[in-house]
Amino acid sequence: MTPEPTTKKWTAQATEKVLSALNRADEIGGEVRDYIQDKMATDPRYIKARKAFAKLLGKSYESRAEVEAKAKAAEAKRAAAAAPTPPTTKQKEAARTGFGNPELKAQIYGKKSCPWTGRAITLLERHKLDYDYIDLEEPEHEAKLVPLSNETKQHTVPFIYLRGQFVGGYNSLAEIERLGQLEYALMSKEERAAAPAHMKNIEIVARPNTDEVAPADQTPGE
Numbered sequence: 507m508t509p510e511p512t513t514k515k516w517t518a519q520a521t522e523k524v525l526s527a528l529n530r531a532d533e534i535g536g537e538v539r540d541y542i543q544d545k546m547a548t549d550p551r552y553i554k555a556r557k558a559f560a561k562l563l564g565k566s567y568e569s570r571a572e573v574e575a576k577a578k579a580a581e582a583k584r585a586a587a588a589a590p591t592p593p594t595t596k597q598k599e600a601a602r603t604g605f606g607n608p609e610l611k612a613q614i615y616g617k618k619s620c621p622w623t624g625r626a627i628t629l630l631e632r633h634k635l636d637y638d639y640i641d642l643e644e645p646e647h648e649a650k651l652v653p654l655s656n657e658t659k660q661h662t663v664p665f666i667y668l669r670g671q672f673v674g675g676y677n678s679l680a681e682i683e684r685l686g687q688l689e690y691a692l693m694s695k696e697e698r699a700a701a702p703a704h705m706k707n708i709e710i711v712a713r714p715n716t717d718e719v720a721p722a723d724q725t726p727g728e
Contacts, residue, residue, distance in 0.1 A: 604657055605650070608670035611692045612637035615654055616664030619643065622676040623664040629679060635692065658712070668692055671710060678713040 553569045560567035568576075607613060612630055616623025618641050630637045642651050642663060654665045658672050665672065666679050668691040673679060682688050690708045693701060 605654060605665070606667040606670035606672060607638070608695065610638050610667075611635055611669060613640070613667040614638070614664050615640045615642055615647075615650065615666075617641060617643045620663050622662075626664050626666055626676045626679055629676075629683060633683075633688065668710065669694065672712050673710060674713045681713060682710065 548570065553567075556567045556569075605613070605615065612635060614623065614626050614630075614637060616626065616639070618624075627637070627639065640647050640650065642648060642654075655661050658665055660675065662675060664675055666675060667673065668679075668682075671691075673682060673691070682691055687708050687710060690698065690701065690705050691710045698706070
């Protein structure tokens, strides 16, 4: 007669083998199932058949690739909608405060009867620079004089802006030229970011208004 412990041992081993075989069969079955499902989802012939069958039922069928493509297109559309829209010229003008315009290299608010205004224009033209000139003696611009004085705290013309920044009058502009800072002062924000390291230490500030003092090349009483 077989001892009971040995019988239990064989029973346990047999149970373990059966469970292992069942697990393996389930694993293989799962792999086969996954393969079949993947093949059905990507096989053009199956997709075509599913579309035809769905059409007969008055329905539609989308393959996995079509679903993924639609999802990507929708995400791209959402990203494009969330991206900031470049402002229009009118929006830029509305958002800008003050008389300085960073999009212009130079602006001169002056008077044609003012010799300092003429000198400032001559200096810019000598460097062949584009600039925007506003004659404050013209009827349509006369009203700008007081707001310019309030904004700049300067009470004589010309009012000179370089890349939207007020720098002063003619003598201030001439000093910037003398110091070799004019090129940097006329750079856009992007150009300054890409400028050589030695130029990035340049600081353009409004200088005291001394345009009531005669320039070096003009004798008193001239």
